[in-house]
Amino acid sequence: MASNMPDMDRQIARMDKEQLPVPRHKLHRWPHFAGLYAAEHVAATEFVIGATFVALGAGIWDILVGLLIGNALAVLSFWLITTPIAIDTRLSLFTYLHRIAGDSMARLYNWANVIIFSVISAAMITVSATAVRILFDIPAQTQPYPTDPAFILLALSVAGIVVLVAVYGFNALTDFASICAPWLMVMFTAGGMVLLPELAESVTGATTLADFSTFIEVAGSTVFTGTNAQGEPGIGIWEVIGFAWAANTFAHFGLIDMALLRYAKKTRYGLTTSTGMMFGHYVAWISAGLMGAATAAVTQTSIVVLEPGEVAWHALGASGFVIVVVAGWTTANSNLYRAGLAAQAELPISRNKATLLVGLCVAVISCFPFVYRSMLPLLTYAGLVLVPIGGIIFAEHHLFPRFGFSRYWARYRGLRHNVPALATWGLSLAFGFALDALDLMPFYYLFVPTWCLSIVLYTLLAKRCGAAERYPEAEQSERLFQTRVQVFQAEQAAKERYEPIKDTTPLSRAIKAIWMIGGLLVPAALAWRVLFDSPDLASYHLNRELFYDVTIWCTAIYFVFAYWGLKRAKAACRGRPADAVVT
Incomplete structure (x- = not known):
């Protein structure tokens, strides 16, 4: 991580957006x-x-x-x-x-x-x-x-x-x-x-x-x-x-x-x-x-x-x-x-x-x-x-701050391999599959004790390897990094000041009505008729055939008009500056 603010800003600007928090x-x-x-x-x-x-x-x-x-x-x-x-x-x-x-x-x-x-x-x-x-x-x-x-x-x-x-x-x-x-x-x-x-x-x-x-x-x-x-x-x-x-x-x-x-x-x-x-x-x-x-x-x-x-x-x-x-x-x-x-x-x-x-x-x-x-x-x-991965994340995110441990301790120590995390995953999997092999409980529930064990194991192993220590310089650098990320994203938001425009044109309203009524309500009504208005087998077969024949056309109507409406909505949402939006 960069040690000064200008270098940190340049580093943030070069980072892939997936590596940064969602703005x-x-x-x-x-x-x-x-x-x-x-x-x-x-x-x-x-x-x-x-x-x-x-x-x-x-x-x-x-x-x-x-x-x-x-x-x-x-x-x-x-x-x-x-x-x-x-x-x-x-x-x-x-x-x-x-x-x-x-x-x-x-x-x-x-x-x-x-x-x-x-x-x-x-x-x-x-x-x-x-x-x-x-x-x-x-x-x-x-x-x-x-x-x-x-x-x-x-x-x-x-x-x-x-x-x-x-x-x-x-x-x-x-x-x-x-x-x-x-x-x-x-x-x-x-x-x-x-x-x-x-x-x-x-x-x-x-x-x-x-x-x-x-x-x-x-x-x-x-x-x-x-x-x-x-x-x-x-x-x-x-x-x-x-x-x-x-x-x-x-x-x-x-x-x-x-x-x-x-x-x-x-x-x-x-x-x-x-x-x-x-x-x-x-x-x-x-x-x-x-x-x-x-x-x-x-x-x-x-x-x-x-x-x-x-x-x-x-x-x-x-x-x-x-x-x-x-x-x-x-x-x-x-x-x-x-x-x-x-x-x-x-x-x-x-x-x-x-x-x-x-x-x-x-x-x-x-x-x-x-x-x-x-x-x-x-x-x-x-x-x-x-599931053990979730347990490891849960422990470091929720429990470590409560126990006075350092979140990101492995990175602060410069470790490329977090041995407690690797050991926790391996031991938790061995535990979970051993429970399954011994048939001690329905396999649907194996994730619960496995997740709990991973939390306990990782907390104990990480404590022995340095999680309980403090890293003031690294923690200060992390806080500065998060602050600069917020500043960077605020600047990006100012440049991207676009708001979605809701498409309320008559054509779009008509398209929506067609796919909702023709594509969804009609098949639902026909299925309701089959279930509740078929007093005998003859009428049942008649109603069912009607459902089959009409529903395939309703399906075509639904996808054609719903996709058309989606493309129109996306075109409207490509936006114009937020200060030009009529509210």
Whole structure:
């Protein structure tokens, strides 16, 4: 770090913006995060996870209550653990970890992210391929490995598109993904509504649901029965709670989402993660389970081997193809982009080349169906691997100041390798996986004792290695650095005094009305009609066919007009000077 103010100012001006705290004029309000989490957590994997709960034999009340509690715990974790650190530092996890733990730790962490996000991206590509294969009459892939060369070619083709978009067109895809959330929410809900009468008729002999107790009877006897695929008692409420909490462990306890929440103006914005948790991981999982069970019954196929594409086709018709492909591609691209960034940090090549290199590996992995069929353990173990990093950051950020220890002590001592951090990560992983091997507790909860152990271990080891000492000169230099950063960013804000202009022109209002009514309200109304206005099987089939036929056109209307409206809004937001804005 530069020792005098002019040198420090020049150093700050040359630094990459990702290495600096997010400036105040770049912060966002809560609607930004509500939409962001809704879009990210309503994905194609919801078909897989919803069906997995059915195959594992969860009971209806275990699902309704367990998912509610587990997802509430996840929201609280985002709010109370991730968001305060993100707002205090305004840094991404990688940048903050590098300041705390040095090069070696950051390098290992990056490679762990490359592996984890590559596998998740590959799973999303395979999910998309399961929908596309229906168009080409390719047989279903029921084995862990590909059994048809045509499916391999298809998976590689889908992967190629995803990789190219991640390499060259990620900004366009990000714009496109931002408009998907409302449509995905409507379609996931509609799919369950459309197939419920079919399930109800098999149980009660009637295609209508009289009340909530009838829904419980139907769902409890046909979908979430409490009996697994082998006919044995299934998982209970504690397992359901554990998975719902653990599904995003790497994001909240592991602090990955510091990258997103560092832009939040207030800590309470962490509660906006509920749009993703309570809809994507509650309503969508339940609806996906209903769709999967109904499809399995009609096709006389085990839900264990049923593909997301088949489920979506049966529930939503041609729109089901769109939902699987869109949700799979958008999620695959974001995760591949993350993997490429992590790889680029460790390789002497550009981000585009790093993403392309990682993408080639992802393409190969996407040919194997076992990857997406293993999403529950994959997400849980990924969280277990990254959770100790969150514990290390939590300890140094929150506990060290309270104990009189020095935050950034390893950097102040000039250490490139933070041995206590490396040892903590290794020992915590050994502890967590040992608990799993000994089967002392459900693996969904392994992250809790592992995270707690990492906090204790790192605090004790860091104290022995110099964290308890004071470094007055280095601390003074750090305070000066932060002050100069604020001055630099204030100057930048003055130069960039632009405010977004809300587009309220008649054309933009008309565009918004078209995609809201034609793209969202009409499919929702048709799904409502299927569920509540189908007194017999004949009328049910008639209403369902109408839903299929009209919804595909509504889907086209939604994406055309929503994307048009987005481009107009972005054009308006390119801005004019703030002092010229009419308020």
